[in-house]
Amino acid sequence: MSVLVYASSxxxxxxxxxxxxxxxxxxxxxxxxxxxxxxxxNVNDATELQNYGADTIVSVNNAALNEFNAKEYASxxxxxxxxxxxxxxxxDSSIDGIYVGPLVSVALNAGYASNVVDAPSxxxxxxxxxxxxxxxxFNNTEITTENKVIGLAKNSFGIHENPVTASVExxxxxxxxxxxxxxxxxxxxxxxxxxxxxxxxSAGRGLKGPENWGMVEELADILGxxxxxxxxxxxxxxxxxxxxxxxxxxxxxxxxxxxxxxxGAIQHLAGINAxxxxxxxxxxxxxxxxxAADYGIVGDAFEVVPNxxxxxxxxxxxxx
Amino acid sequence: MKILVxxxxxxxxxxxxxxxxxxxxxxxxxxxxxxxxxxxxxLTRAMWFKEKQGAAITVVNVGSASTExxxxxxxxxxADNAIRVNADPKDGMSVAKEIAAVAKDGGxxxxxxxxxxxxxxxxxxxxxxxxxxxYNFVNGCVQMDVDGTSVSATREIDGGxxxxxxxxxxVVGGQKGIVEESDLRIPNMRGITMARKKPLxxxxxxxxxxxxxxxxxxxxxxxxxxxxxxxxNIDELINLLHNEAKVI
Numbered sequence: 001m002s003v004l005v006y007a008s009s010x011x012x013x014x015x016x017x018x019x020x021x022x023x024x025x026x027x028x029x030x031x032x033x034x035x036x037x038x039x040x041x042n043v044n045d046a047t048e049l050q051n052y053g054a055d056t057i058v059s060v061n062n063a064a065l066n067e068f069n070a071k072e073y074a075s076x077x078x079x080x081x082x083x084x085x086x087x088x089x090x091x092d093s094s095i096d097g098i099y100v101g102p103l104v105s106v107a108l109n110a111g112y113a114s115n116v117v118d119a120p121s122x123x124x125x126x127x128x129x130x131x132x133x134x135x136x137x138f139n140n141t142e143i144t145t146e147n148k149v150i151g152l153a154k155n156s157f158g159i160h161e162n163p164v165t166a167s168v169e170x171x172x173x174x175x176x177x178x179x180x181x182x183x184x185x186x187x188x189x190x191x192x193x194x195x196x197x198x199x200x201x202s203a204g205r206g207l208k209g210p211e212n213w214g215m216v217e218e219l220a221d222i223l224g225x226x227x228x229x230x231x232x233x234x235x236x237x238x239x240x241x242x243x244x245x246x247x248x249x250x251x252x253x254x255x256x257x258x259x260x261x262x263x264g265a266i267q268h269l270a271g272i273n274a275x276x277x278x279x280x281x282x283x284x285x286x287x288x289x290x291x292a293a294d295y296g297i298v299g300d301a302f303e304v305v306p307n308x309x310x311x312x313x314x315x316x317x318x319x320x
Numbered sequence: 321m322k323i324l325v326x327x328x329x330x331x332x333x334x335x336x337x338x339x340x341x342x343x344x345x346x347x348x349x350x351x352x353x354x355x356x357x358x359x360x361x362x363l364t365r366a367m368w369f370k371e372k373q374g375a376a377i378t379v380v381n382v383g384s385a386s387t388e389x390x391x392x393x394x395x396x397x398x399a400d401n402a403i404r405v406n407a408d409p410k411d412g413m414s415v416a417k418e419i420a421a422v423a424k425d426g427g428x429x430x431x432x433x434x435x436x437x438x439x440x441x442x443x444x445x446x447x448x449x450x451x452x453x454x455y456n457f458v459n460g461c462v463q464m465d466v467d468g469t470s471v472s473a474t475r476e477i478d479g480g481x482x483x484x485x486x487x488x489x490x491v492v493g494g495q496k497g498i499v500e501e502s503d504l505r506i507p508n509m510r511g512i513t514m515a516r517k518k519p520l521x522x523x524x525x526x527x528x529x530x531x532x533x534x535x536x537x538x539x540x541x542x543x544x545x546x547x548x549x550x551x552x553n554i555d556e557l558i559n560l561l562h563n564e565a566k567v568i
Contacts, residue, residue, distance in 0.1 A: 070457065095478055099459040102447030105413070111531030112412065114442050127535055132440050136337040139440070140535040179456040180486040187480030195478040199567070223568065241497060242480070247333060247438065248357055248496045256567040266334050277565045279557070290546050295560055299551030311554045315562070
């Protein structure tokens with residue numbers, strides 16, 4: 001019996017979500033009175049995970065797994081879970097985590113709860129709270145099977161330090177033929193992605209045209225933020241589709257979400273509501289976003305944003 | 321090509337979400353149900369295959385008789401026939417098992433589903449169906465083309481996209497991009513009339529075991545009122561974000 005966490009990585013380095021799922025796995029392991037095992041695939045130095053409570057670090061190194069492949073990764077997770085008799089497997093909610101989760105669930109004949117936001121409220125029966133209805137509700141879900149898979153919602157449990165001394169072991173995973181082959185990756189280099197960002201700066205039609213995005217990018221730059229946009233803006237071709245956040249676009253669950261010139265249609269709010277602190281800047285005091293936001297400024301973005309940029313520069317200069 | 325499109329019957333996005341029976345059930349009172357928005361994208365892509373390359377489209381839903389209006393809408397958009405598996409869907413796993421059983425019997429080459437449904441947002445059924453059938457699986461699909469049995473597809477990844485090569489039989493969890501929103505089909509009068517005559521068969525449930533139970537629902541904690549800051553007083557906003565919210 002053990003709890004297994006898959007700590008995801010990219011180019012040999014852990015993603016930030018890895019530390020959150022390991023922190024969560026430790027909590028579940030403690031509640032079950034068992035050990036936490038962490039699985040890493042092609043990570044250069046996995047010992048970092050012992051800061052977050054990993055009792056055992058299982059390291060898989062195999063060049064065939066350099067590129068993410070859902071079926072292969074699911075198979076590796078299954079092999080380790082079976083070898084370590086893990087009854088609970090925890091995976092993050094990154095795009096890859098969500099791809100692999102259901103495959104692991106079927107492979108282990110395990111009940112699967114995704115978008116889980118908290119530690120189990122009880123372990124017998126095993127009940128977790130997960131997001132539902134596009135952030136308009138939560139569902140307390142009992143997983144009734146012996147094996148269980150949990151998909152942890154991003155930025156929900158937090159990263160908790162819990163230093164232990166981990167034992168590190170290598171695991172030889174068997175890798176079979178790929179059914180889906182990667183033929184190329186197209187990725188903006190050096191840009192903060194919406195998935196990784198702690199802060200997202202988003203703008204809407206209130207900006208009047210794509211030529212006015214310079215100040216959005218500058219604001220994002222100062223805050224180390226990713227840029228995003230509302231649906232009309234991506235539909236109009238002002239910004240790339242990858243920046244569209246909202247119900248049919250990318251979900252945002254960040255610490256700080258700044259919405260500039262976005263009225264706050266229900267579809268938009270459904271996609272960004274999981275963010276912790278929301279700031280809205282809009283000329284229209286009746287914009288629905290003001291009801292969903294924590295802080296608001298009624299004002300013209302073309303005056304407020306340059307002013308905010310200049311004041312933030314002073315603030316950063318004083319606080320760095 | 322035989323295409324199976326999975327259709328989830330979900331509350332309209334603008335619906336008020338309430339719970340009833342001591343917060344153990346979703347309150348359907350006054351709720352308008354629609355085709356899951358993510359499924360609309362893949363259904364439209366299926367129509368594209370039908371019109372450009374030739375394909376037969378079956379739509380499937382696991383649910384009670386009340387979901388038939390949603391299946392009729394999918395028929396009005398252009399699907400050829402519909403299947404309703406007569407079951408009260410309990411969780412993602414049981415729904416996936418029902419769909420896998422339908423897919424196995426029907427010998428479909430391509431199974432399309434939205435990557436998630438907008439009610440439970442589980443994002444699990446397409447992957448489970450693929451794993452149960454041992455078919456290839458592309459999730460978060462934003463583009464796909466089929467040539468014979470070979471398939472090229474693009475999926476969204478964090479910060480970009482990945483090109484993929486795979487083959488039929490295939491399960492796809494799709495999203496916006498697989499067709500553009502402006503290309504989504506809306507049923508026209510002729511489609512609605514024709515849909516009434518198209519076959520909608522009801523299959524008995526295979527009674528698969530569910531792996532999870534819904535215990536209860538909760539609403540998010542009520543949010544406090546927005547704190548308005550004067551547009552002339554940006555320092556106050558920075559102060560609040562730094563000292564109160566502690567996010568900068």
